[in-house]
Structures are given as C-alpha cells and as structure tokens.
Amino acid sequence: MKQISDRATLRDGVTMPWLGLGLWRVEGQKTIDDAIRAALDAGYTAFDTATAYDNEEQIGRALHKLGVNRSDLFITTKLWNPQHVQGYDACIEACKQSLAWLRLDVIDLYLIHWPVPSRGKTVEAWRALIQLQKEGLVRSIGVSNFHIHHLEMLERETGVIPSVNQVERHPWLNQRELIDYCRAKNILVEAYSPLMRGHIKDEPVLAEIGDRYKKSAAQVVLRWHLQGGVACIPKSVHANRIQENAALFDFDLSDDEMASVDALNRNRRLLPDPDKMDYCG
Ligand code: 1BO
Numbered sequence: 001m002k003q004i005s006d007r008a009t010l011r012d013g014v015t016m017p018w019l020g021l022g023l024w025r026v027e028g029q030k031t032i033d034d035a036i037r038a039a040l041d042a043g044y045t046a047f048d049t050a051t052a053y054d055n056e057e058q059i060g061r062a063l064h065k066l067g068v069n070r071s072d073l074f075i076t077t078k079l080w081n082p083q084h085v086q087g088y089d090a091c092i093e094a095c096k097q098s099l100a101w102l103r104l105d106v107i108d109l110y111l112i113h114w115p116v117p118s119r120g121k122t123v124e125a126w127r128a129l130i131q132l133q134k135e136g137l138v139r140s141i142g143v144s145n146f147h148i149h150h151l152e153m154l155e156r157e158t159g160v161i162p163s164v165n166q167v168e169r170h171p172w173l174n175q176r177e178l179i180d181y182c183r184a185k186n187i188l189v190e191a192y193s194p195l196m197r198g199h200i201k202d203e204p205v206l207a208e209i210g211d212r213y214k215k216s217a218a219q220v221v222l223r224w225h226l227q228g229g230v231a232c233i234p235k236s237v238h239a240n241r242i243q244e245n246a247a248l249f250d251f252d253l254s255d256d257e258m259a260s261v262d263a264l265n266r267n268r269r270l271l272p273d274p275d276k277m278d279y280c281g
Contacts, residue, residue, distance in 0.1 A: 195222070
C-alpha cells in the first residue's frame with residue numbers, strides 16, 4: 001500500500017481501508033468529535049467501534065455534525081456478547097440498534113465481537129449476520145477474537161467464511177499460525193491493540209529501526225503490520241499521535257527489519273484469551 005486511502009479487497013468484494021482509527025475506550029462527545037475531526041484531517045476514512053464500547057451514539061452524532069460524505073467513510077461495529085448469546089432475533093435487533101445509534105442506513109463491516117464458546121450460540125449469531133448482509137443492512141460480515149477452531153466451526157456449519165478476523169496482534173503476539181490460516185482462506189486479519197498497549201518502549205530494537213528512517217517505534221510497528229498484509233486500527237485521541245500513526249506510507253522496512261520485529265514474538269496476550277472470555281452481561 002502506498003497511501004492512506006488504499007483499500008484491501010475483502011473476499012465478498014467490499015473494499016476496506018488498511019488503516020483506521022480505533023475508538024475503544026474513547027469517551028465523551030467532545031473527545032470523540034475532536035478525535036474524528038483530527039483523523040479526517042489526517043486522511044483516515046475508517047472508524048472502528050463496538051456496542052461494547054458504549055460510544056456508537058456519540059460517533060453517529062460526531063459524523064453527522066461534521067457533515068462527512070457517507071460514501072467516503074468505512075464504519076465497523078460489533079455485536080456484543082449479551083445479544084449474541086440471546087440468539088438470532090436479538091442479533092438482528094442489536095444490529096438495527098447500532099444502525100440507529102450510528103445514524104447509518106448500512107454498516108460497512110459488522111463483526112461478532114467474541115466467540116463466547118461456552119454458550120454455543122456462535123453459529124446462530126453468524127447466521128443472523130449472514131441474513132443482515134443479505135438484507136443489505138451491513139455490507140460485509142466478519143468476526144473478532146476468533147481462533148482457528150472457531151473459524152473452522154463457522155465454515156463447517158454454514159459454509160460462509162468471514163471476510164475479516166479482528167484480533168489482538170502486536171510484536172509480542174504475532175499470530176503467525178492464525179494469519180497463515182486466514183490468508184489461505186482469504187480472510188483479512190485486522191490488528192487491535194497494534195501498538196502493544198504501551199509496551200513498545202520495552203523493545204529498544206523498534207526505536208533503533210525507526211532511527212534509520214526518522215520514524216518512531218510506533219510507526220515501525222504499524223508499518224510492520226501493514227507491510228505484512230494486516231490491517232490495523234491504532235487508537236489515539238491526540239491529534240499529533242493520530243497524524244503520526246498515519247504517516248506510514250513514505251518508507252519500507254527491509255526483509256531483515258520485518259524479521260527482527262517478527263522475532264520479538266512471545267505469544268504473549270495483553271488482553272483475554274477468546275476461549276476464556278465468557279462475559280455475557
Ligand atoms: C478487550 C479488547 C476489546 C477490543 O475490541
């Protein structure tokens with residue numbers, strides 16, 4: 001990819017920006033207005049939220065106030081576990097509620113937020129997303145926090161493969177096996193917490209690589225994601241950081257530098273393992 005407007009083509013033909021602004025734990029109308037404005041100014045068109053983040057309504061208000069052309073935007077939101085585990089109808093209603101909060105006619109990408117395997121409702125929730133796409137309420141459907149065995153279950157039970165799997169991914173958790181599986185199935189992997197929740201400073205090699213290009217360690221990590229074919233949604237509410245996180249398209253990491261970042265992997269999660277995340281409200 002050469003510029004922030006470049007898009008990945010998903011398996012269902014929908015195109016999605018490689019880089020978006022993550023809005024997890026972004027709260028308060030003014031903070032949201034300012035972050036979205038700064039992101040638009042920096043060239044972002046993709047915004048990632050979830051019902052669980054409790055900010056869809058404020059995001060909808062911000063986009064409406066800013067008068068952004070709808071066709072220029074790519075909005076992702078996610079089905080939250082309490083509705084997921086209630087079954088098909090609750091999943092359909094949850095999506096309609098997100099549409100209302102976001103003030104949209106269609107969601108660009110709708111994801112099952114967590115597999116919640118202990119409740120056994122994931123296939124039913126997936127069937128609801130398939131129906132939502134058929135009805136045109138969502139353009140593309142995918143999942144978040146799915147291991148390979150969860151993805152296999154959806155394919156086996158429904159024959160419909162998600163377009164995106166959004167997962168925790170950063171240098172300490174490079175998700176090699178999952179990425180290889182998703183690539184073989186033409187599922188785009190998207191990284192959340194791509195900047196290791198503040199731990200980048202613990203790996204000095206990242207700043208050393210950055211010095212060669214006059215880039216920060218964070219920019220090196222984001223470039224590593226993109227260059228490795230992984231979309232990402234760094235979160236920030238600071239205009240200067242939002243801009244910095246988008247200034248990734250004027251340098252390339254060498255193969256050796258990509259390998260140095262890969263070598264930092266420890267299979268270390270900073271957030272819950274999806275097989276153990278059972279929260280249902
Ligand atoms: C706990 C992580 C949630 C990201 O969507």
